[in-house]
Amino acid sequence: MTLLRAWLAGIPAYLWSGWGAVASLCLLLAAWEGASAVYGALVLPDPGTVFATLAGLVDSGAAWPELAVTARRAATGLLLAIAAGSTLGMLAGISLTASMMSRPLVTVLLGTPPIAWLVLAMLWFGASDGTPVFTVFIACFPVIFVGALQGTRTLDGQLKEMATVFRLPVRMKLFDLYLPHVVSYLFPAWITALGTSWKVVVMAELLSSADGVGAALAVSRSHLDTAATLAWIAAVVVTLLAVEYLLLEPVKRELEGWRRQEREGSAA
Amino acid sequence: MLNRNPAALAHPLWLCGFRPFFLATALSAAGLIALWGAFLGHGLPLPPVAGGPFVWHAHELIFGFSLAAVAGFALTAIPEFTGTASVPARPVRMLFALWLAGRAGFWLSGGIGAPALAVAGLIHLGLVAGLVALLAPRLLADLERRHLSFLWALVAFAVLIAGFYADALAGASPARWLHAAVGLLMILVVLAMSRISMRIVNAALDERGESPDYRARPPKRNLAIVCIAAYTAAEFLAPGERIGGWLALAAAAALCHLQSDWHVGRALFRRWPLMLFAVYVLMAAGYGLIGFALVSGSDGVSAGRHLLTVGAIGLSIYMVLNIAGRMHCGRELDERLWVPLGAAALFAAAVVRAATALPGVPANLLLALSSLLWIGVFALWLWHMAPLLAGPRTDGGTGCQGIVDKAG
DSSP, X not given: OHHHHHHHHHHHHHHHHHHHHHHHHHHHHHHHHHHHHHHOXXXXXXXHHHHHHHHHHHHTTOHHHHHHHHHHHHHHHHHHHHHHHHHHHHHHHHOHHHHHHHHXXXXXXXXXXXXXXXXXXXXXXXXXXXXXXXXXXXXXXXXXXXXXXXXXXXXXXXXXXXXXXXXXXXXXXXXXXXXXXXHHHHHHHHHHHHHHHHHHHHHHHHHHOSSSHHHHHHHHHHXXXXXXXXXXXXXXXXXXXXXXXXXXXXXXXXXXXXXHXXXXXXXX | OOOOOTTXXXXXXXXXXXXXXXXXXXXXXXXXXXXXXXXXXXXXXXXOOTTOHHHHHHHIIIIIIIXXXXXXXXXXXXXXXXXXXXXXHHHHHHHHHHHHHHHHHHHHHHHHOHHHHHHHHHHHHHHHHHHHHHHHHHHHHSTTOTTHHHHHHHHHHHHHHHHHHHHHHTTSOOHHHHHHHHHHHHHHHHHHHHHHHXXXXXXXXXXXXXXXXXXXXXXXXXXXXXXXXHHHHHHHHSTTOHXXXXXXXXXXXXXXXXXXXXXXXXXGGSHHHHHHHHHHHHHHHHHHHHHHHHHHTOSOHHHHHHIIIIIIIXXXXXXXXXXXXXXXXXXXXXXXXXXXXXHHHHHHHHHHHHHTTSTTSOHHHHHHHHHHHHHHHHHHHHHHHHHHXXXXXXXXXXXXXXXXXXXX
16 A cells, blocks of 8 residues: 555656656757758648648547557557467566477577568468557567566565465465566566567558558558658557557556565665 | 045945845845836936837846846855955946946946947946956856856856847847846856855754755756746747747746755745745746746736846845845845835736736736835835945954854
């Protein structure tokens, strides 16, 4: 309860710290405005025009359905990757042999560019939802797998022994010993994967789908409509930033704080 | 035997650099706005100067009123920060004479013409050069060079003065140099406040029995300074453009970010920290309004600028006058009610001045109200503090010395 209260009391300070980010973003907008003045509206429309276009897309109701389709595909791929990556990663982490064996495979997966998977997916799934979902899955899977693997591998052996010696109940071992530690590795991996999923899904849609933000980007490109292109990009980036900084980052800080304490504790 | 001739070096007025300059600050604050109000309200003529009445107004409040405060602060605080001896009375008197001559020179420049304008420019440059000559060795002697930024600010002041007079002599409008000087003053306020706040906020924490561990850390401050400088440069090179608007919004956000250093719990709501904090609030609001006006293409740049000048500059100078002005006379801070009332009145003056830009308000009435509040605050300060600044020390301390520790 006190923990929860302390966490809630920290929210205003966290939100207030966002002003630093706002300042940097405003500097970026100023640079954008300057570049737009130099290169002209055809190459780079100014931020005002782009935001007006975006507001027009939102007002006309064109933006939400596309964003929803894209979000659905990204979420499906991501959830599959989280489920498979976390489970398999933890399993591989438990056994030294399995982790030794899986590392090269993960390196191969990580090393294969998403665009290569996309081409394969287009051959396998055609223009269906399967193409973006599969591409997202395969791009996110190794990231989460490695996180889960590391989380399990770095469990403190002495703590485990102590838990066995003191005959801790399984429930307590799981929730107080294993899970907090593993989650402190898993969660950052999930957030990284979320960013990847959102980027990869747009790319996949651009090349393979008839709807979604990626498809809308393809259309605005074919019309040479730079303002609409940038408006869609802004929509994607703003959505990702909102989800990441308002939802996931506070949780991540909390978990990393836990890990920091643990490290300081072991150092002392 | 007390020397009654204020020009004599033995007069207590010359005990420390801030004494003549802070008196001049408050006197000019009240006097200049009284003249300005009389001009706006009753058409009373102002001294004719290059660029017209608006340039006179801005020049006097920046290179007169504000520069006097900067000189008084620098002459007193920099020896204290660097742990060096106080500035002797003779050069202080010389600098003060230059300040007075600067007023006379600029006011007469319209009547006499270009030679007077050139002389006025040289006098102003001489004042800043004198400050640099007196203080640079102290700032450079500090091995860690912690306070060197004040030196760069003074040098920047000299550049802006030179630019102003060069434009005025060439017959161009010199207003852009004055706008840049407002940006420079904002940076100086941020620099000075970071030093003053360490003492004031920690004293408030201490009083509440909390550990005095407030630190004005550089990263947030530097971001704010970079954003303010970027906006000032954009305003100078491309006034009225949207790019400046984004930079002003960046400055506003960076100043809000900077405020989080101050979020130390209830101690913030003690009167001294709160009055200083209000300076940052006004500064953020001013840049926010300017940014919004420029980005949206609406009116409000002048309103935002007056939140910066009347609000942030006025209030921060008032605070320096009350804090440094008391402490270096050997007195504890004045805990009477008039100090926070004055700060509240200045805050109100800034908001009322900005509100004149709203459509459908009686702008003239609001202008008059804002001017009266401002004049009243500085008159009140003079009434309470002038005897202290022009009188001898009664605590046994000498010169600029702070509060003498009775126990020690």
